[in-house]
Amino acid sequence: MKCPGSITCTLKLNRIPSSKQRSRAAYPSCLYKMASSPDKAETSESFMNRMAECFNSGFVMIGVAIGSSTGLFETMAAIDEPKTSQEIADIAGLKERYVREWLAVMVTSKIVDMDFDKQTYLIPKHRAEVLTKFKGPENLSLAATTIPALCAVYDDIIECFKRSGPRGVPYSKYSAFMDYMGQLSAEKYQEKLPHFVKTNKEIHSLLESGITVVDIGCGHGMFVCTMAREFPNSQFYGVDFCDEYLQVARKEASKRALTNVTFEAHDVVKLPADWSSKFDYVTAIDTIHDQAYPDVVLKEVYKLVKPGGYFSMIDVNASSNIRENMDHPMGPCYYATSLMHCMSVSLYFENGMGLGAMWGKEKAKEMVEKVGFRCVQLEPQPDDLENYHALFEKPDSAK
Ligand SMILES: C[S@@+](CC[C@H](N)C(=O)[O-])C[C@H]1O[C@@H](n2cnc3c(N)ncnc32)[C@H](O)[C@@H]1O
Known part of the structure; x- marks a missing residue:
């Protein structure tokens, strides 16, 4: 099986999508903006100003996260007339004193407007829309909740830095981040097929005709369920080692009355022996870089795929070389997310490799090819700015 016009892999390294492109990325596309860079002739004073801006912005985002978690942005977005803090607290069913202090953060951040004489508050529509659920995956306030969610392991990470400290942090500590x-994931995959499935004619027609597919590290299973609904002739499996996520996945499958999907609990370092060459197509979305033993997992994936079959890997659209990431619009955010989660969950396991979220496409391609796959395509995704999609083929001759 061949992908049209793609004998050699097209590795597009420098195409980091602009913030104007529509996104369903883990972090909203509106965040795809570079932090301000140093002046050409930076002084202590200009550096101090830049740091002061960053410092304040950190606290603004804590306030934004609180607005998301308490539902206060939704409450305020539904209000047309300016209201007092007591009125807002009553509508939200929250304590007035806390609401008033939060409003003060929002007012001084120039997010909420205040009539100082009447002591009333209103959020302008254009701001509310950026910060509320109404904008779906573009909802910036939901993204802001990752900061406190990741800071739940702040002390653990500090301990890990110490030579005498633990290797890493277990998944069990990340319940807020995993939520x-x-x-x-629900916002990305619950309703629609991703771009990489819609646009690849060969994969699409195989799925329509009826093939066997497994998604490894399927999490809540939204991608698998949507694929199963769209391609009723194909059989789908979702694998994860977290039972909690699989329960959500099974519930979703039964809600949609899907009969062509099975969710199974396995550690993807060792999958059932009778799964060798069982699958025409294997997918791994945002999963490989978190692995403790990605080399072992990739060998396992290779075993699963039938000769001539395909493997799609969706991973963070960055370079393996930090120099190339200097203009990445969200470089600090992804390296920090990696430090606080992706690298550290991998290092937690004995001899865990700790690739990190920014392992980059060059290293990813090298590691996947090392197990025997051939890279057919590697491209950024217009509907998912965070990630690239890499398609690999297992040679027909591999028996
Ligand atoms: C970042 S989440 C991505 C989930 C899903 N693919 C998505 O895009 O929504 C990574 C998932 O991989 C699972 N995972 C990580 N290592 C695994 C392993 N060794 N075996 C099975 N599942 C694993 C985690 O439990 C988690 O659900």
């Missing part, structure tokens, strides 16, 4: 990832 956030679940919500985003």
